[in-house]
Amino acid sequence: KELKKLAREGYWAASRALRAQVYHQLIQQVACRLVTPDALVYRDVASRLFGKLSVSSHPLPEFLEGCSMPTYCLNLEGVTALKKILICVGNLFPDITYSPILPSLVALLLHYSEDEAQCFENISRLIASNAPHTSYIDQSFLAHQASCMTFGDLANKHCPAAHKLIASTSENVFEIYSEWLSWLFHDLPFNYAIRIFDVYLLEGQKVLYRIALALLKQYRLSVTSGELEGTDIKADVQAFVQNIAEHVTVNKLLEKAFGIRLFSRKEIWLLQMANRKALMERGITMVQSRQSFHLAVDIQNFSSSIVTAQEMRIVWSWIPERFSLFPPLLLFSTSEDGCSLQRFYACCEGYEPTVLLIKTTEGEVCGAFLSSDWSERKKSGATPGFFGTGECFVFTVRPETERYEWVFIKKPELAKAVPRSRQRSPSPSPASLLSSSPDGRSTSSNRLTVPTLQRKSRLSPFLAIRHFLLPSKTASMFMSGSQEGIIIGGGGGQALSLDASLLWGRTEHCETFDNPPLCQENFKVQLLEVWGFQ
Numbered sequence: 001k002e003l004k005k006l007a008r009e010g011y012w013a014a015s016r017a018l019r020a021q022v023y024h025q026l027i028q029q030v031a032c033r034l035v036t037p038d039a040l041v042y043r044d045v046a047s048r049l050f051g052k053l054s055v056s057s058h059p060l061p062e063f064l065e066g067c068s069m070p071t072y073c074l075n076l077e078g079v080t081a082l083k084k085i086l087i088c089v090g091n092l093f094p095d096i097t098y099s100p101i102l103p104s105l106v107a108l109l110l111h112y113s114e115d116e117a118q119c120f121e122n123i124s125r126l127i128a129s130n131a132p133h134t135s136y137i138d139q140s141f142l143a144h145q146a147s148c149m150t151f152g153d154l155a156n157k158h159c160p161a162a163h164k165l166i167a168s169t170s171e172n173v174f175e176i177y178s179e180w181l182s183w184l185f186h187d188l189p190f191n192y193a194i195r196i197f198d199v200y201l202l203e204g205q206k207v208l209y210r211i212a213l214a215l216l217k218q219y220r221l222s223v224t225s226g227e228l229e230g231t232d233i234k235a236d237v238q239a240f241v242q243n244i245a246e247h248v249t250v251n252k253l254l255e256k257a258f259g260i261r262l263f264s265r266k267e268i269w270l271l272q273m274a275n276r277k278a279l280m281e282r283g284i285t286m287v288q289s290r291q292s293f294h295l296a297v298d299i300q301n302f303s304s305s306i307v308t309a310q311e312m313r314i315v316w317s318w319i320p321e322r323f324s325l326f327p328p329l330l331l332f333s334t335s336e337d338g339c340s341l342q343r344f345y346a347c348c349e350g351y352e353p354t355v356l357l358i359k360t361t362e363g364e365v366c367g368a369f370l371s372s373d374w375s376e377r378k379k380s381g382a383t384p385g386f387f388g389t390g391e392c393f394v395f396t397v398r399p400e401t402e403r404y405e406w407v408f409i410k411k412p413e414l415a416k417a418v419p420r421s422r423q424r425s426p427s428p429s430p431a432s433l434l435s436s437s438p439d440g441r442s443t444s445s446n447r448l449t450v451p452t453l454q455r456k457s458r459l460s461p462f463l464a465i466r467h468f469l470l471p472s473k474t475a476s477m478f479m480s481g482s483q484e485g486i487i488i489g490g491g492g493g494q495a496l497s498l499d500a501s502l503l504w505g506r507t508e509h510c511e512t513f514d515n516p517p518l519c520q521e522n523f524k525v526q527l528l529e530v531w532g533f534q
Helices: 002-009 016-028 039-050 076-092 102-110 116-127 141-158 160-169 173-177 180-187 190-203 205-222 233-242 250-258 265-281 309-318 341-348 374-380
Strands: 328-333 354-360 365-370 393-398 402-405 431-433 448-450 479-481 485-488 496-499 504-506 522-533
Touching: 002 190, 002 250, 016 116, 016 190, 039 076, 039 116, 076 102, 076 116, 102 116, 102 180, 102 190, 141 160, 141 173, 141 180, 141 205, 141 265, 160 173, 160 205, 160 309, 173 233, 180 190, 180 205, 180 233, 190 205, 190 250, 205 233, 205 250, 205 265, 309 365, 309 393, 328 341, 341 374, 341 485, 341 522, 354 496, 374 479
Parallel strands: none
Antiparallel strands: 328 522, 354 365, 354 522, 365 393, 393 402, 431 448, 479 485, 485 496, 496 504, 504 522
16 A cells, blocks of 8 residues: 555655656566566577577567557667567467567666566566456557447446537547557657556556546646547547646546546456457457447438437447447337237347337436346246346436446445455335336336346456445346236336336436436327347
């Protein structure tokens, strides 16, 4: 804790010798693979590779193809050393296939190394790190893309204003987020980058997400949506980061970054693994342009009876990155399939996740992103149970566009991570809801029972409630279904509930999403659609 405090406050920024000593000692303590090449191996390989030949006669490793080479004020001798180290890394780590961040890290380390050999040994330890749930350097296109998707997911959750602005003015949001590491270790000036390197060595990749999120928030403060019309946002963000000193000091930037409450390192690692899995399912493991596989909503061919393509694009921009790799597929629509709950279940089962869209007879449009398969409802037996994960959210589209996420996204400190030795099975006491029809008559046939929570039989990849010790059992009521209707969001009220005819619904504030009513409290459904992912 003391070291973290010193790093965050820039304690060793005052002395080059002190920083060099700290870097070496910190990196020597990184847990890494048993056989990791060291300074002696470097001297041997370098003399064999280069001998008396100049470095320029050796091509740079293939994994640097298309990657930029920031030199951070290194002189000519320093640039030569940088190239030699990278060539030796390519030689001794044949498994590395893609690593755009590596040249920057080597260039920064060189400034604080006794010689090339020490710099090589230290970068090798970061490459070979095998600490659980953490990594320093992505070493394949798959890992790099998964990190970019994870940053996109975090930006979506933690920088909603910036995300909304970018999503509404940019054709491809992911293209902007995929530059996040370049902002830190290419675009930021040296005196900012080196302070980030201080904390990164101590705290790993999670700290980089935090700082990039802080940059994004700061960018949002510096622009208005009117200014961005027709602007190349990717270039605009890059220019902003390059001129960061005009906007915020490095101390203030770090202060803002550490004020962002992220989930645990393990939870972020689970998200990264889920993103990798989705990329592999799409066969995306080799270098290729994101455009060829990142299928946002196709404006030309998209057709919904409830939302416009532009509105759907906003909703789609809120969806976790790993699902937006797949094009939307209409699973159920009351206009085509009729107003039947059984038909709703039959059409939606087998799909995970789904997006529910509702248009009321008053013309209001709202809905929900539901992370789990509706067939999960069968696992709780006779008593309806809540299921789903913290990725569920509810939203409004018309008259206002707004999203309401799980309360712990905004305040993760309220939920503690569950110790490995403990597993929970939460079960709040059952309560019941008497739903009333819009004309005020109480309808006992529409009685919906608030289900008890059941522990899921399998581990969800990200934000599963069994990972958290929640202060209130009503704060994780995501979704529930029975013969009588469906409920989304619970605790003190229900964000959305629909009866078995899918014609009458009710919306109110609930503790799970801390949402206001999403439309008129008692409403009649004009149209309902469910979208899945192909």
